[in-house]
Amino acid sequence: MEQLGLMKNQNRKGNGLSLYWKECKKVLRSLTFLLYTAAIVFMYYTQFSGELKFPEAMPEPGLGNYGTVAREEPEVLVPKAIDSLIIEYLQNSYQAYPLGFVKYIHLLEKKQQQIADIIEEVSGITKEQLDNYKDFIRGEMVIGENNEVIYKEPQIPQVSIPETLTYERFRELMREADQIIGGGSQYSDEFIIENFSHVPKTYEEALAEYNQFINKDKVTRAYARLYCDYIGVVLAILPVFVAVSLTVMDRRARMEQLIRAKEVSSAKIVFTRYAALVTVMFLPVVVTAFAAQAEIIKLYPGKTLDLFAFPKYTIGCLIPAIMISAAVGVLVSEMFSILPAIFIQGAWWFGSIFTGSLTGKIGKFTLVVRHNSLYKSDLFYENFGNLVFNRIFFTAVSLAAVALAALIYEQKRRGYGDEIQIFHKIGRHKSKA
């Protein structure tokens, strides 16, 4: 009897594994997976591989130009911020990021008056002078006669910063201006330094940055972060298509009725399929990450590299991205239909891409996690706690979503729940045509 029980168990294990392989093969053979792989390869070659052409050079002393860095320097910041405020006042169009998206705010007369008062205090230019200024040019790139791109310098009234104006008072006024605009403007504490205080990097700063890249990041960690940044953008959306196409394939092959009748638990079917989706979709990531690591080893002979950086970053950052996008596909297509699944993930992805910061700021609940630089690792490590929370959170949410999908699936197998497929049902009415 005991032996019989063991055989039955082994048989079940065998069934589970064979179901897993079957699902893996289905994903591998699907057209959506082919497109998914093509998109990853495309992102790799067009976005990331450019970084692998040359090794990062150690800065040499006496070059004079090491790029720029955002650092709070009042003598740089103040005149630039004043110029910008005048330009935006004259256009009555204030750039701001109130919800994370860029917006151009148009102010009513009363608020324009308040901005004019601030301009007068920081520049000595009155509202009357501003409103009667006729030679205004906002400063923009224009195409020249020989099709060359020329920068047309801005033309605004002469600014004369009062000697009595302290830097503290200036920042206070900028905060006021930000409030009048509605928050998230260029003059907010969040953006003012980044926008108006870019100063040339010193040799020492450039060298410190390079040393951090070599010693702290061990080269590969920096590249792995950048790789995850580029590939993560597509992984936050494309898995939903692969996941829902599996549902479509089953419906088309009329597998649903067949699977529903079989004596395999719903949880096992749904989780096996989900596991197959995630593992197969991770394969192109493994291949391209391996190719990247091989290139980096060739680029940096003699340097100490962290050879586990790519496995660590891809597993930690990208698997949760695949998991959440695929989970939305599995749950929503089970609950409703494929269309809302694609739409929900698309809208979420879109919102995340347009609100997220390119480098550094990683939110606890940001779908697309970005760090679009080989450097600025201090910023990355500052946000590392958020990143860990974020990825664990999305992994947990994904598993919960798949468990819910399994529950719905179970209801359907028992004969309930088909009615919740709203869109699918609408499709069925088509028969009237």
Added chain:
Amino acid sequence: MEMKFRYFTKLAGINLKHNFLPHLLAALAVVLLTPIVFEIFSLDEKLAAQPLEMLLSLVGVVLLVPIFFPEQDENIKDLIRSKKTDYLSVCILRIIYSAFTLFLIIGSFIIIMAAGESKVTIEHFIGTAASALFLGALGFLTAGISGNTTVGYMTSMIYYIINFAVKDKLGKFYLFSMTQGSFTEKYWLLGASVIMIITTFLYLKIREQ
């Protein structure tokens, strides 16, 4: 003749009621999302092109890609095969009202922008419609040939992402050219859209035979 017209009007009515509604709602959601994501009032010509090309053009995907969606269900496909109405005629009917709705949505949106003192012109309408049609037609073509609407959505979405990734390196097929101040790409996009739609129908016609 009148009988036929009446029949197609009835057919269009049934399709609009039962097949088109969810897609129309999704399109309206994109429309509502646009002013949340982008500023749409008091913009100059280049800035006004941004919300139109970068977000509103997705309405083309939402409306044109799912033309074959109802028949994705094999049971419905079987039923369609047994009906006397030519399946392709139904699809042509669907694409006509979908394209009409697309133009209506883009036109209305541009009128609202103009009322909000944005400098929009007829070029904004044609340019946005061209980008939206191209994105939609690309998905329509791949959905039609593969017989899988998901593939259609995915192709359109990948092409949309590629436009952000490689930008004007796409040359004549760059979707966001008005944002860069160029309009000539729009003629290519329009031409390619028409070719893709015709190719899809020809392919389906040949496959049916």
